[in-house]
Amino acid sequence: MDKQAASHSHRGGRDGGVEDAEPVRMESGLEALRSSPEFRGPVEPLEDLDANQHIALFYESREEQFAAMVPFVRQGLSRGERVMYVIYEPTEADVLEAMRDGGIDVDAALSSGALSFHTLEETYLRTGTFDPDDMLSVYRDALEKAKADYSGFRVTADTNWILDERTEIPDFMEYESRVNRLFEGEDCIAICQYDLGTIPAEILRDVVRTHPHLIYDGTLCHNFYYTPPEEYFEPDEPAREVERMLGTLVDRTKAKVTLAETIEELEESNERLKRFAYVASHDLQEPLRMISSYLRLLERRRADELDREAREYIDFAVDGADRMREMVEGLLSYSRIDMHDPAFEPVDCNAVLEDALNDLRIRVEESDAVVSAGELPTVVGDANQLEQVFSNLISNAIKYSDEPPRVDVTAERRGDRCVFSVADEGIGIDSEYLDQIFEIFNRLHSNEEYRGTGIGLTLCRKIVNHHGGDIWVDSEPGEGTTFYFTLPTERA
Numbered sequence: 001m002d003k004q005a006a007s008h009s010h011r012g013g014r015d016g017g018v019e020d021a022e023p024v025r026m027e028s029g030l031e032a033l034r035s036s037p038e039f040r041g042p043v044e045p046l047e048d049l050d051a052n053q054h055i056a057l058f059y060e061s062r063e064e065q066f067a068a069m070v071p072f073v074r075q076g077l078s079r080g081e082r083v084m085y086v087i088y089e090p091t092e093a094d095v096l097e098a099m100r101d102g103g104i105d106v107d108a109a110l111s112s113g114a115l116s117f118h119t120l121e122e123t124y125l126r127t128g129t130f131d132p133d134d135m136l137s138v139y140r141d142a143l144e145k146a147k148a149d150y151s152g153f154r155v156t157a158d159t160n161w162i163l164d165e166r167t168e169i170p171d172f173m174e175y176e177s178r179v180n181r182l183f184e185g186e187d188c189i190a191i192c193q194y195d196l197g198t199i200p201a202e203i204l205r206d207v208v209r210t211h212p213h214l215i216y217d218g219t220l221c222h223n224f225y226y227t228p229p230e231e232y233f234e235p236d237e238p239a240r241e242v243e244r245m246l247g248t249l250v251d252r253t254k255a256k257v258t259l260a261e262t263i264e265e266l267e268e269s270n271e272r273l274k275r276f277a278y279v280a281s282h283d284l285q286e287p288l289r290m291i292s293s294y295l296r297l298l299e300r301r302r303a304d305e306l307d308r309e310a311r312e313y314i315d316f317a318v319d320g321a322d323r324m325r326e327m328v329e330g331l332l333s334y335s336r337i338d339m340h341d342p343a344f345e346p347v348d349c350n351a352v353l354e355d356a357l358n359d360l361r362i363r364v365e366e367s368d369a370v371v372s373a374g375e376l377p378t379v380v381g382d383a384n385q386l387e388q389v390f391s392n393l394i395s396n397a398i399k400y401s402d403e404p405p406r407v408d409v410t411a412e413r414r415g416d417r418c419v420f421s422v423a424d425e426g427i428g429i430d431s432e433y434l435d436q437i438f439e440i441f442n443r444l445h446s447n448e449e450y451r452g453t454g455i456g457l458t459l460c461r462k463i464v465n466h467h468g469g470d471i472w473v474d475s476e477p478g479e480g481t482t483f484y485f486t487l488p489t490e491r492a
Protein backbone atom coordinates (compact mmCIF):
# COMPACT_ATOMS: atom_id res chain seq x y z
CA MET A 1 0.00 0.00 0.00
CA ASP A 2 1.13 3.48 -0.76
CA LYS A 3 1.63 5.91 2.05
CA GLN A 4 0.23 9.25 1.06
CA ALA A 5 1.11 12.19 3.19
CA ALA A 6 -1.69 14.63 3.44
CA SER A 7 0.26 17.50 4.81
CA HIS A 8 2.18 20.01 2.77
CA SER A 9 5.24 19.33 4.82
CA HIS A 10 5.63 16.01 3.07
CA ARG A 11 8.77 15.87 0.98
CA GLY A 12 8.78 14.01 -2.29
CA GLY A 13 10.24 10.54 -2.56
CA ARG A 14 13.25 9.49 -4.49
CA ASP A 15 13.51 10.26 -8.16
CA GLY A 16 12.08 7.48 -10.22
CA GLY A 17 12.87 6.86 -13.88
CA VAL A 18 14.19 9.21 -16.49
CA GLU A 19 12.58 12.61 -16.14
CA ASP A 20 11.78 14.96 -18.98
CA ALA A 21 15.06 16.13 -20.38
CA GLU A 22 14.81 19.82 -19.62
CA PRO A 23 18.07 21.71 -19.78
CA VAL A 24 20.23 21.57 -16.66
CA ARG A 25 20.00 24.89 -14.95
CA MET A 26 20.81 26.02 -11.46
CA GLU A 27 17.13 25.55 -10.71
CA SER A 28 17.45 21.80 -11.46
CA GLY A 29 20.30 21.49 -9.00
CA LEU A 30 18.29 23.31 -6.37
CA GLU A 31 15.35 21.01 -6.99
CA ALA A 32 17.54 17.91 -6.53
CA LEU A 33 18.33 19.04 -3.01
CA ARG A 34 14.97 20.58 -2.18
CA SER A 35 13.01 17.42 -2.94
CA SER A 36 15.49 14.87 -1.60
CA PRO A 37 14.94 12.94 1.59
CA GLU A 38 18.64 13.30 2.51
CA PHE A 39 19.07 17.06 2.32
CA ARG A 40 16.99 18.50 5.12
CA GLY A 41 17.94 22.17 5.30
CA PRO A 42 16.63 25.20 3.42
CA VAL A 43 17.40 25.79 -0.25
CA GLU A 44 17.36 29.46 -1.16
CA PRO A 45 15.09 30.15 -4.13
CA LEU A 46 16.88 31.57 -7.11
CA GLU A 47 14.44 34.36 -7.96
CA ASP A 48 16.14 36.84 -10.27
CA LEU A 49 19.69 35.98 -9.24
CA ASP A 50 22.37 35.38 -11.76
CA ALA A 51 22.42 31.63 -12.11
CA ASN A 52 25.78 30.16 -12.80
CA GLN A 53 25.72 26.42 -12.18
CA HIS A 54 28.83 26.18 -10.02
CA ILE A 55 28.36 25.18 -6.40
CA ALA A 56 30.85 24.71 -3.56
CA LEU A 57 29.88 22.14 -0.95
CA PHE A 58 31.49 22.77 2.46
CA TYR A 59 31.18 19.69 4.62
CA GLU A 60 32.24 18.72 8.09
CA SER A 61 31.26 15.05 8.01
CA ARG A 62 30.73 12.29 5.47
CA GLU A 63 27.05 12.38 6.24
CA GLU A 64 26.85 16.06 5.31
CA GLN A 65 28.91 15.47 2.20
CA PHE A 66 26.77 12.58 0.96
CA ALA A 67 23.48 14.29 1.83
CA ALA A 68 24.21 16.80 -0.93
CA MET A 69 26.26 14.65 -3.31
CA VAL A 70 23.84 11.69 -3.53
CA PRO A 71 20.70 13.63 -4.57
CA PHE A 72 22.81 15.67 -6.98
CA VAL A 73 24.11 12.54 -8.75
CA ARG A 74 20.78 10.72 -8.51
CA GLN A 75 18.93 13.57 -10.14
CA GLY A 76 21.50 13.83 -12.96
CA LEU A 77 21.20 10.14 -13.79
CA SER A 78 17.43 10.13 -13.60
CA ARG A 79 17.33 13.09 -16.01
CA GLY A 80 19.48 11.18 -18.49
CA GLU A 81 22.59 13.30 -17.96
CA ARG A 82 26.24 12.36 -18.04
CA VAL A 83 27.68 12.37 -14.51
CA MET A 84 31.43 12.63 -13.95
CA TYR A 85 32.90 12.12 -10.48
CA VAL A 86 36.53 13.03 -9.71
CA ILE A 87 37.45 10.87 -6.76
CA TYR A 88 40.12 11.33 -4.11
CA GLU A 89 38.76 11.08 -0.59
CA PRO A 90 36.55 9.21 0.37
CA THR A 91 37.25 6.04 -1.59
CA GLU A 92 35.25 4.99 -4.62
CA ALA A 93 33.85 2.07 -2.60
CA ASP A 94 32.47 4.44 0.07
CA VAL A 95 30.96 6.75 -2.54
CA LEU A 96 29.38 3.81 -4.35
CA GLU A 97 27.90 2.50 -1.14
CA ALA A 98 26.40 5.91 -0.34
CA MET A 99 24.92 6.10 -3.84
CA ARG A 100 23.46 2.60 -3.56
CA ASP A 101 21.96 3.45 -0.17
CA GLY A 102 20.43 6.47 -1.86
CA GLY A 103 18.62 4.25 -4.34
CA ILE A 104 20.93 4.86 -7.31
CA ASP A 105 21.39 1.91 -9.63
CA VAL A 106 25.16 2.46 -9.83
CA ASP A 107 25.92 -0.75 -11.70
CA ALA A 108 23.59 0.17 -14.53
CA ALA A 109 24.88 3.75 -14.59
CA LEU A 110 28.52 2.66 -14.63
CA SER A 111 28.05 0.01 -17.30
CA SER A 112 26.07 2.36 -19.58
CA GLY A 113 28.76 5.00 -19.16
CA ALA A 114 26.33 7.58 -17.78
CA LEU A 115 28.34 7.62 -14.56
CA SER A 116 32.13 7.50 -14.43
CA PHE A 117 34.79 7.90 -11.78
CA HIS A 118 38.09 9.62 -12.55
CA THR A 119 41.37 9.77 -10.72
CA LEU A 120 43.43 12.93 -10.27
CA GLU A 121 45.96 11.51 -12.69
CA GLU A 122 43.29 11.50 -15.40
CA THR A 123 42.06 14.99 -14.56
CA TYR A 124 43.46 17.74 -12.35
CA LEU A 125 47.00 16.34 -12.21
CA ARG A 126 47.08 14.88 -15.71
CA THR A 127 50.23 16.83 -16.57
CA GLY A 128 51.96 15.98 -13.28
CA THR A 129 51.26 19.34 -11.65
CA PHE A 130 48.04 21.30 -11.60
CA ASP A 131 47.59 23.37 -14.76
CA PRO A 132 44.40 25.48 -15.02
CA ASP A 133 44.41 25.52 -18.83
CA ASP A 134 44.78 21.78 -19.05
CA MET A 135 42.04 21.11 -16.53
CA LEU A 136 39.64 23.50 -18.23
CA SER A 137 40.23 21.58 -21.43
CA VAL A 138 39.44 18.28 -19.64
CA TYR A 139 36.03 19.64 -18.67
CA ARG A 140 35.51 21.35 -22.02
CA ASP A 141 36.10 18.04 -23.83
CA ALA A 142 33.92 16.07 -21.43
CA LEU A 143 31.16 18.65 -21.82
CA GLU A 144 31.33 18.52 -25.61
CA LYS A 145 31.21 14.71 -25.61
CA ALA A 146 28.32 14.67 -23.15
CA LYS A 147 26.35 17.12 -25.28
CA ALA A 148 26.35 14.64 -28.16
CA ASP A 149 24.75 11.75 -26.28
CA TYR A 150 23.21 13.08 -23.07
CA SER A 151 20.69 15.68 -22.01
CA GLY A 152 23.27 17.44 -19.87
CA PHE A 153 26.57 17.24 -18.06
CA ARG A 154 26.98 17.07 -14.32
CA VAL A 155 30.25 16.96 -12.48
CA THR A 156 31.34 16.65 -8.89
CA ALA A 157 34.88 16.59 -7.57
CA ASP A 158 36.75 16.10 -4.32
CA THR A 159 39.23 18.85 -3.62
CA ASN A 160 41.30 17.72 -0.64
CA TRP A 161 44.13 16.99 -3.05
CA ILE A 162 44.79 20.70 -3.60
CA LEU A 163 46.85 20.67 -0.42
CA ASP A 164 49.52 18.44 -1.92
CA GLU A 165 52.74 19.84 -3.33
CA ARG A 166 51.77 19.38 -6.98
CA THR A 167 49.34 22.25 -6.78
CA GLU A 168 49.79 26.02 -6.44
CA ILE A 169 46.74 27.40 -4.67
CA PRO A 170 46.58 30.64 -6.73
CA ASP A 171 46.54 28.50 -9.89
CA PHE A 172 43.69 26.48 -8.51
CA MET A 173 41.71 29.58 -7.57
CA GLU A 174 42.27 31.03 -11.00
CA TYR A 175 40.90 27.82 -12.44
CA GLU A 176 37.87 27.84 -10.09
CA SER A 177 37.08 31.34 -11.19
CA ARG A 178 37.50 30.62 -14.90
CA VAL A 179 35.37 27.49 -14.72
CA ASN A 180 32.41 29.81 -14.15
CA ARG A 181 32.90 31.14 -17.65
CA LEU A 182 33.21 27.66 -19.12
CA PHE A 183 29.88 26.63 -17.61
CA GLU A 184 28.03 29.81 -18.49
CA GLY A 185 25.02 29.13 -20.72
CA GLU A 186 25.86 25.42 -20.96
CA ASP A 187 23.68 22.48 -19.94
CA CYS A 188 25.94 21.59 -17.07
CA ILE A 189 26.19 21.90 -13.34
CA ALA A 190 29.05 21.24 -10.91
CA ILE A 191 29.55 20.69 -7.21
CA CYS A 192 33.09 21.04 -5.83
CA GLN A 193 33.40 19.33 -2.47
CA TYR A 194 35.49 21.05 0.22
CA ASP A 195 36.41 19.50 3.55
CA LEU A 196 36.19 22.20 6.21
CA GLY A 197 38.24 20.06 8.59
CA THR A 198 41.38 19.93 6.48
CA ILE A 199 41.43 22.88 4.10
CA PRO A 200 42.85 26.04 5.73
CA ALA A 201 40.71 29.13 6.10
CA GLU A 202 42.83 31.31 3.74
CA ILE A 203 42.05 28.88 0.96
CA LEU A 204 38.41 28.51 1.90
CA ARG A 205 38.03 32.28 1.76
CA ASP A 206 39.00 32.21 -1.91
CA VAL A 207 36.71 29.24 -2.48
CA VAL A 208 33.86 31.32 -1.13
CA ARG A 209 34.79 34.15 -3.48
CA THR A 210 34.96 31.94 -6.56
CA HIS A 211 31.71 29.97 -6.23
CA PRO A 212 28.36 31.63 -6.97
CA HIS A 213 26.49 29.14 -4.77
CA LEU A 214 27.46 27.46 -1.51
CA ILE A 215 26.17 24.53 0.48
CA TYR A 216 27.01 24.70 4.16
CA ASP A 217 25.38 23.31 7.29
CA GLY A 218 22.60 21.64 5.31
CA THR A 219 21.69 24.90 3.60
CA LEU A 220 22.06 26.00 0.01
CA CYS A 221 22.83 29.72 -0.25
CA HIS A 222 23.34 32.00 -3.18
CA ASN A 223 26.62 33.57 -2.43
CA PHE A 224 26.80 37.33 -2.19
CA TYR A 225 30.54 37.10 -1.54
CA TYR A 226 31.00 35.67 -5.02
CA THR A 227 33.37 37.65 -7.22
CA PRO A 228 32.72 37.16 -10.93
CA PRO A 229 35.81 36.10 -12.94
CA GLU A 230 35.98 39.39 -14.83
CA GLU A 231 36.52 41.12 -11.48
CA TYR A 232 38.57 38.46 -9.74
CA PHE A 233 41.63 39.10 -11.86
CA GLU A 234 41.34 42.89 -12.25
CA PRO A 235 43.31 45.52 -10.31
CA ASP A 236 40.18 47.42 -9.33
CA GLU A 237 38.87 44.33 -7.59
CA PRO A 238 39.08 45.90 -4.05
CA ALA A 239 36.98 48.88 -5.12
CA ARG A 240 34.39 46.61 -6.73
CA GLU A 241 34.36 44.42 -3.67
CA VAL A 242 33.69 47.39 -1.38
CA GLU A 243 30.86 48.41 -3.67
CA ARG A 244 29.42 44.90 -3.56
CA MET A 245 29.76 44.63 0.21
CA LEU A 246 27.93 47.92 0.72
CA GLY A 247 25.27 46.94 -1.80
CA THR A 248 24.79 43.61 -0.03
CA LEU A 249 24.38 45.27 3.35
CA VAL A 250 21.74 47.62 2.02
CA ASP A 251 19.93 44.84 0.12
CA ARG A 252 19.94 42.61 3.18
CA THR A 253 18.48 45.30 5.41
CA LYS A 254 15.83 46.22 2.85
CA ALA A 255 14.90 42.56 2.44
CA LYS A 256 14.58 42.06 6.20
CA VAL A 257 12.38 45.10 6.58
CA THR A 258 10.18 44.13 3.63
CA LEU A 259 9.86 40.63 5.06
CA ALA A 260 8.83 41.92 8.48
CA GLU A 261 6.23 44.21 6.86
CA THR A 262 4.90 41.39 4.69
CA ILE A 263 4.57 39.09 7.69
CA GLU A 264 2.65 41.74 9.57
CA GLU A 265 0.30 42.33 6.62
CA LEU A 266 -0.25 38.61 6.18
CA GLU A 267 -0.97 38.11 9.84
CA GLU A 268 -3.55 40.88 9.74
CA SER A 269 -5.17 39.54 6.60
CA ASN A 270 -5.17 36.02 8.05
CA GLU A 271 -6.88 37.32 11.19
CA ARG A 272 -9.51 39.08 9.06
CA LEU A 273 -10.11 35.89 7.04
CA LYS A 274 -10.52 33.78 10.16
CA ARG A 275 -12.94 36.31 11.56
CA PHE A 276 -14.79 36.44 8.25
CA ALA A 277 -15.22 32.64 8.09
CA TYR A 278 -16.38 32.59 11.67
CA VAL A 279 -18.84 35.47 11.38
CA ALA A 280 -20.20 34.29 8.03
CA SER A 281 -20.86 30.76 9.24
CA HIS A 282 -22.21 31.97 12.55
CA ASP A 283 -24.58 34.51 11.00
CA LEU A 284 -25.82 32.11 8.32
CA GLN A 285 -27.27 29.86 10.98
CA GLU A 286 -30.12 32.14 11.94
CA PRO A 287 -31.70 32.67 8.47
CA LEU A 288 -31.29 28.95 7.84
CA ARG A 289 -33.13 28.12 11.01
CA MET A 290 -35.91 30.46 9.85
CA ILE A 291 -36.18 28.71 6.49
CA SER A 292 -36.62 25.24 7.99
CA SER A 293 -38.93 26.30 10.81
CA TYR A 294 -41.26 28.35 8.57
CA LEU A 295 -41.38 25.50 6.07
CA ARG A 296 -42.33 23.13 8.87
CA LEU A 297 -44.87 25.63 10.15
CA LEU A 298 -46.36 25.91 6.68
CA GLU A 299 -46.59 22.14 6.52
CA ARG A 300 -48.34 21.93 9.91
CA ARG A 301 -50.67 24.91 9.73
CA ARG A 302 -51.72 24.57 6.11
CA ALA A 303 -51.77 20.76 5.98
CA ASP A 304 -55.31 20.73 4.54
CA GLU A 305 -54.45 23.01 1.65
CA LEU A 306 -51.28 21.12 0.61
CA ASP A 307 -51.41 18.20 -1.78
CA ARG A 308 -48.90 15.31 -1.82
CA GLU A 309 -46.67 17.07 -4.34
CA ALA A 310 -46.50 20.28 -2.30
CA ARG A 311 -45.61 18.31 0.85
CA GLU A 312 -42.87 16.51 -1.08
CA TYR A 313 -41.43 19.86 -2.25
CA ILE A 314 -41.40 21.09 1.32
CA ASP A 315 -39.54 17.94 2.38
CA PHE A 316 -36.91 18.53 -0.30
CA ALA A 317 -36.52 22.14 0.77
CA VAL A 318 -36.20 21.18 4.46
CA ASP A 319 -33.71 18.48 3.56
CA GLY A 320 -31.64 21.03 1.61
CA ALA A 321 -31.79 23.45 4.52
CA ASP A 322 -30.72 20.67 6.92
CA ARG A 323 -27.75 19.79 4.77
CA MET A 324 -26.78 23.39 4.53
CA ARG A 325 -27.03 23.70 8.32
CA GLU A 326 -24.70 20.70 8.71
CA MET A 327 -22.22 22.34 6.35
CA VAL A 328 -22.44 25.67 8.11
CA GLU A 329 -21.94 23.95 11.48
CA GLY A 330 -18.89 22.17 10.01
CA LEU A 331 -17.50 25.46 8.75
CA LEU A 332 -18.08 27.04 12.10
CA SER A 333 -16.18 24.23 13.90
CA TYR A 334 -13.45 24.58 11.29
CA SER A 335 -13.09 28.31 11.74
CA ARG A 336 -13.08 27.98 15.53
CA ILE A 337 -9.97 25.75 15.60
CA ASP A 338 -7.37 28.50 15.65
CA MET A 339 -9.45 31.53 16.58
CA HIS A 340 -7.62 31.77 19.89
CA ASP A 341 -4.15 30.94 21.14
CA PRO A 342 -3.97 27.28 22.01
CA ALA A 343 -4.36 26.43 25.68
CA PHE A 344 -2.87 22.98 25.36
CA GLU A 345 -2.64 20.68 28.35
CA PRO A 346 -2.04 16.98 29.01
CA VAL A 347 -4.92 15.01 27.56
CA ASP A 348 -5.57 11.33 28.25
CA CYS A 349 -6.54 9.90 24.87
CA ASN A 350 -8.31 6.92 26.45
CA ALA A 351 -10.80 9.36 27.98
CA VAL A 352 -11.06 11.30 24.71
CA LEU A 353 -11.85 8.11 22.82
CA GLU A 354 -14.44 7.12 25.41
CA ASP A 355 -16.20 10.49 25.03
CA ALA A 356 -16.11 10.19 21.24
CA LEU A 357 -17.61 6.69 21.42
CA ASN A 358 -20.27 7.90 23.80
CA ASP A 359 -21.35 10.49 21.27
CA LEU A 360 -21.35 7.87 18.53
CA ARG A 361 -23.20 5.30 20.64
CA ILE A 362 -26.37 5.26 18.58
CA ARG A 363 -24.46 4.96 15.31
CA VAL A 364 -22.33 2.14 16.74
CA GLU A 365 -25.39 0.26 17.99
CA GLU A 366 -27.42 0.77 14.83
CA SER A 367 -24.66 -0.57 12.62
CA ASP A 368 -23.51 -3.32 15.03
CA ALA A 369 -20.02 -1.86 14.75
CA VAL A 370 -17.22 -3.35 16.80
CA VAL A 371 -14.71 -0.69 17.83
CA SER A 372 -11.57 -2.01 19.52
CA ALA A 373 -8.77 0.08 20.93
CA GLY A 374 -5.38 -0.48 22.49
CA GLU A 375 -3.98 1.51 25.39
CA LEU A 376 -3.68 5.15 24.29
CA PRO A 377 -1.12 7.64 25.62
CA THR A 378 -1.44 11.07 27.15
CA VAL A 379 -0.72 13.80 24.63
CA VAL A 380 -0.48 17.56 24.82
CA GLY A 381 -3.43 19.33 23.25
CA ASP A 382 -7.03 20.44 23.36
CA ALA A 383 -9.30 17.58 24.50
CA ASN A 384 -12.35 18.98 22.76
CA GLN A 385 -10.63 19.24 19.40
CA LEU A 386 -9.00 15.82 19.72
CA GLU A 387 -12.39 14.30 20.43
CA GLN A 388 -13.56 15.72 17.10
CA VAL A 389 -10.66 13.97 15.34
CA PHE A 390 -11.46 10.57 16.86
CA SER A 391 -15.15 11.08 16.35
CA ASN A 392 -14.84 12.03 12.67
CA LEU A 393 -12.42 9.21 11.83
CA ILE A 394 -14.45 6.56 13.66
CA SER A 395 -17.77 7.70 12.25
CA ASN A 396 -16.25 7.66 8.75
CA ALA A 397 -14.87 4.17 9.40
CA ILE A 398 -18.38 3.04 10.31
CA LYS A 399 -20.09 4.96 7.50
CA TYR A 400 -17.80 3.71 4.75
CA SER A 401 -17.94 0.03 5.79
CA ASP A 402 -20.27 -2.81 4.97
CA GLU A 403 -21.98 -3.99 8.07
CA PRO A 404 -21.03 -4.93 10.65
CA PRO A 405 -18.11 -2.49 10.64
CA ARG A 406 -14.91 -3.31 12.51
CA VAL A 407 -12.76 -0.41 13.62
CA ASP A 408 -9.43 -0.62 15.39
CA VAL A 409 -7.73 2.30 17.13
CA THR A 410 -4.05 2.04 18.05
CA ALA A 411 -1.20 4.27 19.13
CA GLU A 412 2.54 3.86 18.96
CA ARG A 413 5.11 6.14 20.57
CA ARG A 414 7.92 7.44 18.37
CA GLY A 415 10.26 9.70 20.29
CA ASP A 416 8.42 12.79 21.47
CA ARG A 417 5.40 12.05 19.32
CA CYS A 418 2.82 9.37 19.00
CA VAL A 419 1.40 7.88 15.82
CA PHE A 420 -2.29 7.02 16.11
CA SER A 421 -4.15 4.87 13.65
CA VAL A 422 -7.85 4.34 12.98
CA ALA A 423 -8.31 1.31 10.74
CA ASP A 424 -11.44 -0.09 9.12
CA GLU A 425 -12.22 -2.99 6.81
CA GLY A 426 -14.55 -0.93 4.67
CA ILE A 427 -14.94 0.09 1.05
CA GLY A 428 -11.50 1.73 0.81
CA ILE A 429 -10.41 4.65 -1.36
CA ASP A 430 -8.92 4.55 -4.83
CA SER A 431 -5.29 5.70 -4.70
CA GLU A 432 -5.93 8.51 -7.19
CA TYR A 433 -8.29 10.21 -4.73
CA LEU A 434 -6.16 9.85 -1.62
CA ASP A 435 -4.87 13.44 -1.77
CA GLN A 436 -8.27 14.97 -2.44
CA ILE A 437 -10.24 13.72 0.52
CA PHE A 438 -8.62 16.18 2.91
CA GLU A 439 -9.80 19.17 0.86
CA ILE A 440 -12.89 20.96 2.06
CA PHE A 441 -16.21 19.79 0.55
CA ASN A 442 -14.45 17.07 -1.45
CA ARG A 443 -16.51 13.89 -1.38
CA LEU A 444 -16.17 10.73 -3.40
CA HIS A 445 -19.84 9.75 -3.18
CA SER A 446 -23.21 11.31 -3.68
CA ASN A 447 -25.42 12.15 -0.74
CA GLU A 448 -27.78 9.35 -1.74
CA GLU A 449 -24.99 6.77 -1.37
CA TYR A 450 -23.39 8.13 1.81
CA ARG A 451 -24.62 11.22 3.55
CA GLY A 452 -21.98 13.78 4.54
CA THR A 453 -20.67 17.28 4.17
CA GLY A 454 -17.06 16.73 3.10
CA ILE A 455 -15.75 18.75 6.03
CA GLY A 456 -14.82 16.00 8.53
CA LEU A 457 -11.35 15.21 7.21
CA THR A 458 -10.54 18.88 6.54
CA LEU A 459 -11.38 19.55 10.15
CA CYS A 460 -9.23 16.60 11.30
CA ARG A 461 -6.29 17.89 9.29
CA LYS A 462 -6.63 21.39 10.65
CA ILE A 463 -6.81 20.14 14.24
CA VAL A 464 -3.85 17.78 13.84
CA ASN A 465 -1.77 20.49 12.12
CA HIS A 466 -2.77 22.95 14.83
CA HIS A 467 -1.27 20.46 17.30
CA GLY A 468 1.94 20.32 15.28
CA GLY A 469 1.17 16.88 13.81
CA ASP A 470 0.55 15.33 10.40
CA ILE A 471 -2.30 13.21 9.09
CA TRP A 472 -2.21 10.76 6.21
CA VAL A 473 -4.03 7.74 4.87
CA ASP A 474 -3.35 4.26 3.56
CA SER A 475 -6.08 2.46 1.69
CA GLU A 476 -6.83 -0.50 -0.50
CA PRO A 477 -10.18 -0.41 -2.33
CA GLY A 478 -12.39 -3.24 -1.11
CA GLU A 479 -9.99 -4.07 1.74
CA GLY A 480 -10.11 -1.13 4.08
CA THR A 481 -8.66 2.18 5.08
CA THR A 482 -6.30 3.30 7.82
CA PHE A 483 -5.93 6.92 8.83
CA TYR A 484 -2.75 7.83 10.70
CA PHE A 485 -2.03 11.00 12.62
CA THR A 486 0.73 12.19 14.89
CA LEU A 487 0.44 14.23 18.07
CA PRO A 488 3.08 15.49 20.49
CA THR A 489 3.26 13.43 23.68
CA GLU A 490 3.98 14.68 27.16
CA ARG A 491 7.66 15.13 27.90
CA ALA A 492 8.95 12.26 30.04
Ligand code: ADP
Pocket residue numbers: 392396397398400424426427428429437438442443444445451452453454455456457458481
Ligand atom coordinates in the same frame (compact mmCIF):
# COMPACT_ATOMS: atom_id res chain seq x y z
P1 ADP B 1 -17.86 13.18 4.54
O1 ADP B 1 -17.68 11.86 5.19
O2 ADP B 1 -18.78 14.07 5.28
O3 ADP B 1 -18.17 13.10 3.08
P2 ADP B 1 -15.06 13.65 5.11
O4 ADP B 1 -14.26 14.90 4.95
O5 ADP B 1 -15.12 13.05 6.44
O6 ADP B 1 -16.49 13.99 4.56
O7 ADP B 1 -14.49 12.58 4.08
C1 ADP B 1 -14.25 12.94 2.73
C2 ADP B 1 -14.39 11.74 1.81
O8 ADP B 1 -13.37 10.80 2.07
C3 ADP B 1 -15.67 10.97 2.04
O9 ADP B 1 -16.72 11.53 1.27
C4 ADP B 1 -15.31 9.56 1.57
O10 ADP B 1 -15.44 9.48 0.18
C5 ADP B 1 -13.84 9.47 1.91
N1 ADP B 1 -13.60 8.73 3.18
C6 ADP B 1 -13.38 9.27 4.39
N2 ADP B 1 -13.17 8.30 5.31
C7 ADP B 1 -13.25 7.12 4.66
C8 ADP B 1 -13.12 5.74 5.05
N3 ADP B 1 -12.86 5.38 6.32
N4 ADP B 1 -13.25 4.79 4.09
C9 ADP B 1 -13.50 5.14 2.80
N5 ADP B 1 -13.64 6.42 2.37
C10 ADP B 1 -13.52 7.40 3.28
